[in-house]
Amino acid sequence: MIISCKKFTHLFGDSREGELSGLDRAMVKLHHSICPMCRVYARGMDATVEALHDLPEEAAPEETKSRVLERLRAKRSG
């Protein structure tokens, strides 16, 4: 059975997470193999998630860190 492209885009997330049942997994795989447009959709999804993993960590504002350290010193001096 061939699923629609819309259905593919809905199931693709769970497919990436390994959360699909055997039948749904087979349908996603079949659709991916025959639909070049959904392969483009999937390629963009993979690149997006990869780019998210590559984003650098953002440091906290200096003011926040200063307030935390002040509280820590106040606690220590009791």
Next chain:
Amino acid sequence: MPDLEDDLDALRAGDEAAFTRLVDALHRPLVRLAEAFVGRGPTAEEIVQEAWLAVVDGIDKFEGRSTLKTWIGGIVVNRAKTRRAKDARELPFGTAADAEEAIDPARFRGGFWKDPPRWSPSPDDLVERRLVREAIVAAIEELPDGQRAVITLRDIEEWSSEEVCNVLGISETNQRVLLHRARSRLRMMLERKLAEGARP
């Protein structure tokens, strides 16, 4: 990212360097977490600031029954929920936009692509990878608050789905739906932004 639990003894001993590392590692994701409940603006930042002071005061009592980030995340969420209740916002978490379809339904006809997806950047081209990274930072800001919190915690901060569900108090299924909608919506926004950037 370093394992925060390795610093636990130093944190309990009041080590300043360990606290600085902790705040640097968790402040931004915690603000995103608070924003999922109270929206963007100074309130979310205030909630996290107050939560940090509670962490300093209460670290001695932290028994390690959860991870540090889920404990601190829980403090932020409790405070954010209280604030949200005061402001009488209707949904318990996120906004109505979190429930919308990630892909514009007009791009399909009868369930099949009418306006097919595009994706030009090559995964091997370093310049194009940089362009995607730059576009993604702007696109994340356009996501609905709930989706933005989930994708930040899962994909940028690499928290486990269990940690995200525990902190946000949502089911595994709900978390997966929000994560997929966020990724899909971002992917479609990037498609548009990258096409605009490539236009002469």
